[in-house]
Amino acid sequence: MNVALLWLINDRDEVLIARRAKNMDSDSDVWGLSVSGVVEPGETDSEGVLRETREELGLDTTGLMPIYLHNETYKHQDGKARDFRFFYARVKSNVIHSAQLEPTEVAEIRWISVPNLRHLYQNHPEQIIISDAIELWRRIFFYLEEAISDSKTKA
Secondary structure, X not given: OEEEEEEXXXXXXXXXXXXXXXXXXXXXXOEEOOEEEEOOOOOOXXXXXXXXXXXXXXXXXXXXXXXXXXXXXXEOXXXXXXXXXXXXXXXXXXXXXXXXXXOOOEEEEEEEEHHHHHHHHXXXXXXXXXXOOHHHHHHHHHHHHHHHHHHHHHO
16 A cells, blocks of 8 residues: 655744544544545555645645655554655645644644654654654654755755
């Protein structure tokens, strides 16, 4: 199963996290990436992550340019392997004011610094999606920090 994931990073170098709805079949009521979803047949990973952004957050994706970060294969607790394709995109902090969350998928969103996200993961892992994937999260933090650093250099 191919899953495209997107980190939205704002102009203060914070990432948008989304708390999954309580009714979700898996990983309900925990914080995770800004956007994630299965890539549909005939879609590229970028197209899939933009579609999921529109569906989950209700955001206009015109001009949103997902930048590839890395990929990982992860065997979920449900026994199914997922091929994760991680992307990030830069947005303005106020973009969340125009978000129209899909309540069956997303309960709430908020900005958080990467150090504070790391702190949340380390001190309250029960609140984070797939928190048992220690090596995956180690790489996620590495690539997030690299993306933030890289985009600062280009600015």
